[in-house]
Amino acid sequence: MSASVDLADFLPAYLAEAEELLGMGHRQLLAMEASIRRGLPHPRAVRELFRAVHTIKGLSAMVDVEPIVDIAHWMETCLRHADRAGGRLPEASVEPLMEGLREIEQRVRQLAAGKQAAPVPPGLLSRLEALDAEGAPGGSAAKAAPAALALEEAVASRLSTAEREQLTTGATDGRRAVRLDFIPGADRAANGITINSVRERVASLGETVKVLPLSGPAAGGGALTFVLLLLTEASDAALLEAAGGPPAAVRPLAVVAPRAPALEPLPESAMADEEPEEARRGGGSLRVDVSRLDEALERLAALVVNRSRLSRAVAALTAAGAPTRELQAILQENARQLRDMRTAILRLRMVRVGDVLERLPLLVRGLRRSTGKSVRLELDVGDAELDKAVADRLLPALVHLVRNAVDHALESPEARRAAGKPEEGVVRVASHGRAGGLLDLTVADDGRGVDARAVAARAGVPVPPTPDALLEVLCRPGFSTRDAANATSGRGMGMDIVQRIIVDQLGGELGMETRPGAGTTFRLRVPLTITLLDALVFECAGLRYAVAVGSVEELVEVDAARLVWPAGAGGVALLERRGDSVPLMGLARLLGRGAADGRGGSVAKALLVRQRGELAAFGVDRLVGQQEIVLRPLEDPLVRVPGVVGATDLGDGRPTLVLDLAALGLARAGGAPHRRMAPIREEGRLA
Amino acid sequence: MADVLVVDDSKVMRDMVVACLRPYPGLTFTHASSGLEAIERLSLQPYDLLVLDLNMPDIGGIEVVEFVRGQDRLRELPIIIVTTRGDDASRTRALAAGASCFMTKPFTPDAILSEVRGLLEGRRA
Structure with missing residues (x-):
């Protein structure tokens, strides 16, 4: 019996869990840093970070x-x-x-991209080792007066x-x-009442110490009791129900006031505030690869x-x-169920904006470190969710706006004082709720505001009259308010990129309000969901x-020498495919962009549908490639054209039409100029 | 037939342990994601083997070992502790508390498999 297990198969799962642990680690470290600045210990954050790093180390081993094992170890x-040292970390x-964490x-x-993990950077381990050599940092460990709690030994x-x-x-x-x-029992476990579920419910009622x-x-005849010690505002009844x-x-826990501690007491807020979010959100969540959800949708x-x-069969x-009355009722019910199921699957794709x-x-x-500015970031996005x-597309735009705000909009501490x-x-990044499938977000700063006159001068245009x-x-692409590139924002503000993402890619809206000396607010409105499509992109008569x-169904090379041109077929050729004849229509002509005679076209490839x-x-001119696109449906009924399902932005800033070839062919076949297509198809089959 | 309780707060690690032990015939696996859940499960039904991570939130592996060894019913339950380089001190404590053996990450599938074989077959003998 030999183990035919290759632990390398676990790499994708490992990477996902490592990312999650790193995210948690970053949050804990930031919480610790905030505590340090206030001169307080943060034992829980230290422990949580330790645990995250320790788990990463074990999994990486x-x-x-090896490089991650080494970094994590130090x-x-x-x-x-x-x-x-009681949760005290030297600054x-x-x-x-x-x-x-960054390394x-x-x-x-690197591993996710299929590369090898780079070796440990030379300086890092020695820096971490140096910290170690400094030994335990100063500061008194928690040494309070003996607490008087009503608890058995x-x-x-x-x-x-x-x-x-x-x-x-x-x-x-x-x-x-x-x-x-809480006394666990088999009957309770069967009803889903377990220590994990109780802990989760209690977590929403207070703080579990x-x-x-x-x-x-x-x-009740059990042999085990879980004692949960809590700080809570909830009533006994609510707690009892949770268990x-x-x-x-x-x-x-009748607390007898402790005698005055001999040593200076640690501030009580030391652990209570900046609790890690996980504690409150608790378990009950599941990480799923997005591709699996897509598979479910397919x-x-x-x-x-x-x-x-x-x-159709029932019709x-x-x-x-x-007699089909009952069948039709079932069909209707079935349609509703399918809609509900689609909604349910799409809801699985929603993520909390806060997490993003x-x-x-x-x-x-x-940025605080690189610019020397004093900045506070306020996030107020509530429980809003997004696809x-x-x-994934919104985040880079927000990063851009926040970076601009700190880099360009906020003044130096001296200037602000003055x-x-x-x-x-x-x-401040805030969300003020959602309506009609759209989410509104604002990114606001209290900086110097945008100087319209300076902008106009730089762009060489008259002063813009409205925001x-x-x-x-x-x-405008390439517009810059700076002469020199700097490390964080580079040259220019890159607002064209923000606009590209919000307006062109996501089909949302971007607005701005600014008051000189008081600050600027960017308003973003984005759809909650978008449709992603795996698409073939091709060129036809100069357009994509x-x-x-x-x-x-298939993509074939067109060999012009082997096409058959039946007389009177209005420029529709027959393409031979595995002994069959398939009508070939020049797409350029269907779209009204080609020569009237299909022969003139430089059809090189054909898409079989x-x-x-x-x-x-x-027939198309050239295949550009395959890529995932964001489909923006054409919502205006006036521009709804059969055969055109929507538009997309391929990254060049120009709208590209997304076609439904089958519908396009049929629509044109029914149209006046191509009335003769149907008989030709029959001819094709006879051939 | 033997029921194995695999306790680790990392799902990937639990899956790896199960994958390593899969070739051993007749094992069934139960997962627990915390020390508390492990203790609850152990108090509600019998298991034949416990594979335990040391480093978990709430209560760690050592406390689970202490709990297990404090129960008459569970005194003989084989416990494999999964540890990581650098856990030396906790390892000693877990051993003192009554762990049966250790696997230090990284371990190979064969290594843990042969430990399990030893523990389960030794117990039967």
């Missing part, structure tokens, strides 16, 4: 990525010291740890000093310290196609006089077009 050593440690991240990306002895202190000092502002006893298993006879009702029990599309066949039966923006604090932190495909503003500038006109000038890959079950070939 399993899939044999980070861990440094964090262990901080943990022993000098933040940067090397940040660098460590790990870089290697994860079996529980009390298992609390750390910090946890005890949290329970005794955290009961303020209407919060109280309570003990919730500690969970302990206690063995021994328990209420599935009796035999669970709630008891207050399967669903097949069902929809099948349904319309079924519906035929009805026409033949068969979680890298912005890191960006601003970097992942939209979110202008009577607070030294610290504010950049919209000013924005239009700012969004796209079609869905799935609609094309099934039209009502029959193959038809559409």
Whole structure:
């Protein structure tokens, strides 16, 4: 018996989990840095970061990525010291740890791109090692007065000093310290009431300080009790319900005011604030590869196609006089179910805007260092959600706007002071809800505002009279308000890129308001969902077009010498394919762009498409390639043309039509100039 | 037939352990993503083998070992601790608490398989 397992197969799963752990690590490190600046320890963040790094190390060892193992190992050593020092990390440690996370991240990306992970950069380990040599940082470890909690020894002895202190000092502002006893049981587990689900529900009611298993006879005949020690504002009844009702029990932890501590007490907010988000959001979520959702959508599309066949068959039966009333009712029900299922699958693709923006604090932190400006980033996006495909495209635009705000809009601390503003500038990204399938976002700063006159002078145009006109000038390709490129924003503001993403790619809107000296607000409106299409892009009579890959049966080279031109066929040739004849139509001509005679065209390739079950070939000049496109449906009924499903931006800023060739061919076949196509098709089959 | 409880907060790691042990005939696997969940499952139904990560949120592997060894019913349950380089101190503590053996990452599928074989067959003998 030999193990035929290759752990390298786990690489994709490893990469996904590593990315997630790195995201968590970044958040914890930022929380730690915020604490350090306020002179407070942050033991939980230290522990959480340690755990993330430790897990990354172990996983990396399993899939044999030695450089990451090494980096993680040294980070861990440094964090262990901080943990022993009660969650105090010397400020000098933040940067090397940040660098460590970045280096790990870089290697994860390399692996994801199919490359080898680069070796550890020469300086990093020595910097991390140097931190280690400095030894445990100063600062007193938590050493509070003995806390007086109403707990039996079996529980009390298992609390750390910090946890005890949290329970005794955290009961303020209407919060109280309570003990919730949950007794697990097979019947409860069968109903989904397990320690994991209880923990999750309790997490939404308050702060869980500690969970302990206690063995021994328990209420209701159990042999195990989980003791949850909480700080909460919730009522006993709510807590009891969260634990599935009796035999669970709630008891207050009567806190006897501790004697004045001998040492200076640690501020009570040390652990309570800047809690990691995970604690609140809890489990219950699942990471799924987007391609799997797409696969589900494709399967669903097949069902929809099948349904319309079924519906046609029923219509035929009805026409033949068969009793189909019940069948039709079932069909209707089926249509509704398919719609619901589509909605359900699309909802799986939604991501929280808050999650999308979680890298912005890191960006601003970097900008703070590189620009020397004092900046506060405020994120207020609530629980808004977006399709992942939209979110992935939106993020670079937001990064651009935030970067511009810090780099160009915010003044130096001195200039702000001189202008009577607070030294610290504010950049605020907010979402004010959604309506009609659109999400509104604002990116606002309290900087110097856009100087319309300076913009006009630089662009060589008259001073724009309205904010919209000013924005239009700012969004001209290559427009710059700076003479020299700088490290963060490069040359120019790149507003053309923002406009390209928001307006051209996503089909959204971009607006701006600015007040000299007071600040600028960019308003973004984007659709919550977009349709992605795997498309073949080709050229025809000098223009580019796209079609869905799935609609094309085959792509063939056209050998002009082997085409048959039946007389009177109006320029439709016959293409030989596996002994069959397929009518070949020059697409340029169908689109009204080619010569009247198909012979004149330089058709080099043909796309074979099934039209009502029959193959038809559409001649094009050149195949450009295959790519994923964002399909923007043409919503204006006036411009709705049969055969044109929408438009897309291929990245060149020009709209490209997305065609439905089968519909286009049929529409033109029915149209006056090509009335003779149907008989020709028959001729083709006879040949 | 043997029921194995695999405890790790990393799903990838749990999947790897299961993949490594898959060639051993007659094993069924249950996952637990936290030490608390492991203790709950152990209190509700019997298992034949516990594969345990040391480093988890809430309560770690050592506390799980302590809990298991504190139960008469579970005193003989074989426990494999999965550790990482640098865990030396916790390893010693877990051993003292009553762990049966250790696998240090990186380990090969064959290595953990032969440990499991030893533990399960030794117990049966």
